[in-house]
Structure formats: structure tokens, C-alpha cells
Amino acid sequence: MTGESHTPAPTDYLANERTYLAWIRTGITVIALGFVVAKFGIIIRELVPNAPSTSYHLSSEIGIILVLIGGGMQLLALRSFFRNKRNIDTGRYVPSTIPEALAGLLSVVIAILVVVYMVITL
Numbered sequence: 001m002t003g004e005s006h007t008p009a010p011t012d013y014l015a016n017e018r019t020y021l022a023w024i025r026t027g028i029t030v031i032a033l034g035f036v037v038a039k040f041g042i043i044i045r046e047l048v049p050n051a052p053s054t055s056y057h058l059s060s061e062i063g064i065i066l067v068l069i070g071g072g073m074q075l076l077a078l079r080s081f082f083r084n085k086r087n088i089d090t091g092r093y094v095p096s097t098i099p100e101a102l103a104g105l106l107s108v109v110i111a112i113l114v115v116v117y118m119v120i121t122l
Contacts, residue, residue, distance in 0.1 A: 007090025016084045021078030023103075030070030037117065038063020062117045069106050070099060076103060 069084025076099045087094055 008088045008091065012088045013085070014082060016088060019084070020081040022078055023073060023080070026075035026103075027070045027077060030106075031067050032070075033110070033114075034063045034064070034066025034068075034070060037066060037114070058117060058120055062113050065113060068112060069110060070117060073103060073106065 038060045039056065041063070044059070080099050081095075082094065083096070
């Protein structure tokens, strides 16, 4: 801003909080998906005793990767929340694209991992 004073409105902080909570929900969903995928391998092993061992080992590995990606999304959300709060406090808007682009790429990685797992376990 050029010489203008900026008094943050409560709605600025509430919008930042809503965005943060949306990212948290997304991260929790990815973590839950990872847990389900990891445990699905155990179910396959129990229901189909002669199933190839690679299917449930791969399930565990992909599940762990998904949980780590979900945790990474949580960290990105927290970082973004505090950066946006600081920007609201100082009255300057600095758009960010890297965290959003990274989250989008992580979503693509999740989709690819799930598709690979589905193709291998058919």
C-alpha cells in the first residue's frame, strides 16, 4: 500500500482462519486415506491367503506416503496461516503461489499413487 493506513477488519482474520481450517480438513482427509490404504493390505492378506505379498506391502508403503503427504499439508497450512496473519497485521498483501501449487502437485501425486496401487492389485 502506498501511504494508506490499514486497519484490519475482523473479517480478514476470520477469512484467514476459514482457509486454514479448510487446509486442515484436507490434510486430515489425506491422512485418513493413507491409513485406509495401509490397512487395506492387511485385509487383503487375511481374506486372500494366497494373494501376492507385494500387494499388501505396496499398500502399506503407499499408505505411509499418503500419511506423510497429509502431514506435509498440515505444515503448509500452518505456515500459510501465520504468514497471512502477519500480512493482515501489517496491512500488506503478498500473494503466495508456492504453497498452493505444492498442494496441487501433492494432490496429483496422491492420485497417481492410488491409481498405481489399484492397477497393481487388480
